[in-house]
Amino acid sequence: MRNFLITITYDGSCFHGWQIQKNALTVQEVFQDALFKVISERPDIKACSRTDSGVHANMFCLSMKTEHKIPPERLKGALNRFLPQSVAVLDCKEVPLDFHARYDCKGKRYVYKIWNNPVRNPFLRDYALHYRWKIDEELLNKSAQDFVGKHDFTSFCTDDGREMDNMERTITHFSVKRDGDMVMMTVEADGFLYNMVRIMVGTLLKIQQGKIPADGIPDLFAQKSRNHKGITAPPQGLYLQQVNY
Amino acid sequence: MRNFLITITYDGSCFHGWQIQKNALTVQEVFQDALFKVISERPDIKACSRTDSGVHANMFCLSMKTEHKIPPERLKGALNRFLPQSVAVLDCKEVPLDFHARYDCKGKRYVYKIWNNPVRNPFLRDYALHYRWKIDEELLNKSAQDFVGKHDFTSFCTDDGREMDNMERTITHFSVKRDGDMVMMTVEADGFLYNMVRIMVGTLLKIQQGKIPADGIPDLFAQKSRNHKGITAPPQGLYLQQVNY
Structure with a gap:
């Protein structure tokens, strides 16, 4: 038996997320x-995470076991021939048999892109949130530092029906930066709850609008409530950027 | 009567080019x-040029005359509300009555983008040519300088059935540059013949492949023949970048 770690990238606008559904x-x-076209098998696939419909991945990792003898480089080339243009395999390698793409993940980095101009950018309609009004990236960067550290993120996730016994996650980095008309929010953590990045981004936009005070994040943590309707930023701005093992 | 100059941008992958067709x-x-939804009129529209199916515009200009009294800023906002997400109006302004978006155009700049990596980029499938093999951008930049100047471009255009009495155009700038895995070819001229940029780009790629010598462009000019089958680079890499008046 062999175990493969496969790194892919995909344009989420073409898919209803990662996880298979009817x-x-x-x-x-x-x-x-x-x-299946390459190895004539359907092995069980372990993915680093799930992504929602419309969410993109510059890097997404999965592992799978097979007895097939195909060399990793040939597997990469063959998969790229059979996959649609909206997905590409960046890397294939053999890893120890006990490696698991989800359980062995030490952390992930997401980027959220916002096109900040009164006029939309036709090229970014599926690749960034269009936000017409002024964004003060320095103000938001300062507020965002209150997310950094180990917290119970109950207030910043959506109930997806899965039983969760631990709502604590540790954010190691949160930055809000501007490059011309593009505002980029970058978040790194040891793990993420459902919709966590999109709710944190939505919270920062509410701070920008003055609907939440700039120093209001600690209060929201303390509430431990999911009473944040309409605050989840839309999926098209979100990119899974890096997966660390 | 008033005359408007309107600047737009569009994602060409959503359209069969600029010009109206059945x-x-x-x-x-x-x-x-x-x-029509804004001013209840269908004035005659003069466009700076035509673009082919799949070709993009970061800047595209048109002029049109109307007696409607709408202020330019309101026209811009209203058009942006009614246009699809794949088109946006960047600017609307009033110009002298004798202004014509095509005849008064002094020059244009096009950019051609090439994703130069063995693996495709899923996000660029409609926004760049994917070229898997090595591109030596310095070699191509050197060859491209033979395009610069005033030439008869018969060898570098496609017959589109329109009578052309003058095949001379003046290229004022041609550069080939690399930014990571993206190779950008930028061309400025007083005007362009049909498919001219895509055939020049295709010619440079044939030079890269050794199928045309690096100093072969003057010979091609001298041939004045359209015997260049399969040399036209595909549309998705091409962007109309700037229009000068």
Whole structure:
């Protein structure tokens, strides 16, 4: 038996997220179909995480076991031939048999992109949030530092029906930077709860609008409530940027 | 009567080019439809040029005459509300009555983008040419300087059925530069013949492949023949970048 770690990238606007589902095209489905064409097997696939419909991945990792003898470089090339243009395999390598793409993940980095100009950018309609009004990136960067550290993120996630016994996560980095008309929010943590990045981004935009005070994040942590309707930023700005093992 | 100069940008992957045609969606059609919703008129529209199916515009200019009294800023806002997300109006202003978006154009700049990596970029499938093999941008930049100056471009255009009495154009700038895995070819001229940029880009790629010698461009000019089958680079890498008046 061999274990492979495969790194892919995909344009989330073409898919209803990573995880396979009935009646909707997902990245997992097209990946498994391409894999079947190469190795004539449908091994169980362990993914580093799930992504929502419309969320992108510059880097997404998965592991899978097979007895097939294909060399990693040939597997990479063959998968890229059978995958649609909206997905690409960046790397394939053999890893120890006990490696698991989710359990062995030490941390991840997400980027959220905001096109900050009164006029929309036609090229970014599926690749960034369009926000017409002024964003003070220095103000938001300062507020965002209150997210950094170990916290119970109950106030900053959506109930997805999964039982969670531990709502604590540790954010190691949160920055808000501007490059021309593009505002980029970058978050690194040991793990993320459901919708956590999009709710933190939405919270910062509410701070920008004066609907939440600039120093209001500690209060929201203390509330431990999911009473944040309408605060989740839309998916098209979000990119899974890096996965650390 | 008033004359408007309107600057737009559009994602060409959503359209069969600029110019209106039966049975295919074009930028001109969606623009005229949005305009009709705003001013209840269908004025004759003069465009700076035509773009082919799949070709993008970061800047595209048109002029049109109307007796409507709408202020330019309101026209811009209203058009942006009615246009699809794949088109945006960047600027609207009043110009002298004798201004014509095509005849008064002094020059244009195009950019051609090439994703130069063995693995495709899923985000650029409609926004750059994917070229897997090594590109020596310094070699190509040197060869490209033979395009600069006043030449008869018969060898570097496609016959589109229009009578052309003058095949001379003056290229004022041609550069080939690399930014990481992206190679950008930038061309400025007083005017362009049909497919001229895409054929020049295709010629440079043939030089990269050794199928045309690095100093072969003057010979091609001298041939004055359109015997260049398969040399036209595909549309998705091409952007109309700037229009000068």
